[in-house]
Amino acid sequence: MRFVARVLVRPKAEVRDPQGEAVFAALRSLGHDVSEVRTGKEILVTFDAADEESARTAAERMGDQLLANPVIESYAVEVAREAAKAR
Amino acid sequence: MTRVAILRYPGTWSERDFAHALSLIEGVDAEIQWHENADLRGFDAAIVPGGFSYGDYLRAGAIAKLSPGTKELRRFASEGGAILGSCNGFQILCEAGLLPGALIRNSDLAYRSDWVRIRVESEETPFTRGLRGAVLRMPIGNGEGCWVADPETHARVEAAGRVVVRYVDERGVVTADANPNGSLANIAGVANETGNVVGLMPHPERCVEAILGGTDGYRMLANLVGARHGTAPALYR
Numbered sequence: 001m002r003f004v005a006r007v008l009v010r011p012k013a014e015v016r017d018p019q020g021e022a023v024f025a026a027l028r029s030l031g032h033d034v035s036e037v038r039t040g041k042e043i044l045v046t047f048d049a050a051d052e053e054s055a056r057t058a059a060e061r062m063g064d065q066l067l068a069n070p071v072i073e074s075y076a077v078e079v080a081r082e083a084a085k086a087r
Numbered sequence: 088m089t090r091v092a093i094l095r096y097p098g099t100w101s102e103r104d105f106a107h108a109l110s111l112i113e114g115v116d117a118e119i120q121w122h123e124n125a126d127l128r129g130f131d132a133a134i135v136p137g138g139f140s141y142g143d144y145l146r147a148g149a150i151a152k153l154s155p156g157t158k159e160l161r162r163f164a165s166e167g168g169a170i171l172g173s174c175n176g177f178q179i180l181c182e183a184g185l186l187p188g189a190l191i192r193n194s195d196l197a198y199r200s201d202w203v204r205i206r207v208e209s210e211e212t213p214f215t216r217g218l219r220g221a222v223l224r225m226p227i228g229n230g231e232g233c234w235v236a237d238p239e240t241h242a243r244v245e246a247a248g249r250v251v252v253r254y255v256d257e258r259g260v261v262t263a264d265a266n267p268n269g270s271l272a273n274i275a276g277v278a279n280e281t282g283n284v285v286g287l288m289p290h291p292e293r294c295v296e297a298i299l300g301g302t303d304g305y306r307m308l309a310n311l312v313g314a315r316h317g318t319a320p321a322l323y324r
Contacts, residue, residue, distance in 0.1 A: 011191075014237075015191065015235060016191070016194065016233075016235075016269070018191075018192045018193065018194050018195070018196045018233075018269075019192060019196065022196050066145070066149065066153070067145070069146055069149065069182065069189055071181075071188060071189040071235075071236065071237070072189045072191055072235060
């Protein structure tokens with residue numbers, strides 16, 4: 001079965017996010033009354049796996065090994081069948 | 088002769104500057120090695136130069152940490168070989184886990200191309216012997232030079248004297264204004280536990296002749312004369 005893992009990588013709460021701070025200031029300049037902005041990235045990985053659980057395990061391995069740097073980032077994984085995504 | 092290998096990854100751009108800088112130092116013989124077939128056997132030291140390895144994709148140094156060259160660096164480091172990473176080289180060594188902490192975007196988001204002053208905090212490394220307390224003037228050029236670590240790691244690095252260089256003002260004093268990128272405790276460079284692996288954001292290879300505007304990089308790199316493979320852990324622990 002083909003799965004798509006959506007890996008959301010964010011700077012840890014205690015790590016400064018200068019990009020988020022710049023976006024925060026820009027949104028304020030547009031008149032939006034926002035109190036904080038944090039930025040991150042979304043990484044979509046498509047691959048074959050036996051079932052959803054093994055797909056999740058594989059995606060978490062990818063997160064640990066490469067997609068996030070545990071010193072500064074945390075990540076969350078969402079796994080879905082590719083077909084379900086296309087519908 | 089002290090034999091030095093300079094590693095080149097796709098996107099490395101400072102390897103020829105390092106080769107030129109090292110060619111000025113009597114007693115040092117340097118060669119550039121392509122990362123895929125890096126072989127550090129028989130070498131005394133390795134340099135990981137600056138640039139944008141793998142385009143800085145994902146994170147600076149994140150892809151390079153998986154290269155065969157980095158695997159060879161890991162082996163070399165464990166044997167006590169002296170390794171210096173500058174700029175992107177520092178980022179690669181942190182990503183590879185050979186150095187503590189990580190480099191994130193500069194606090195003001197600006198790419199900083201400038202001259203800075205750094206004070207040598209530790210001479211227990213192959214690159215800073217006899218330089219403790221020296222204030223060196225060197226160029227920087229980076230967008231992700233802000234060194235961070237969790238409080239425990241930072242405290243451990245400070246307590247063990249593994250902060251190698253710190254950003255200071257012209258009087259040699261640590262000030263917020265002297266910090267070009269928001270680095271924790273003005274840290275510009277750190278060493279591993281055994282002192283044989285060092286990373287710093289500034290570019291010593293860009294200040295080795297008067298015509299380049301400064302010669303303090305020469306003072307750092309000239310330390311390599313006499314560095315011998317395998318001697319580092321005993322000497323620098």
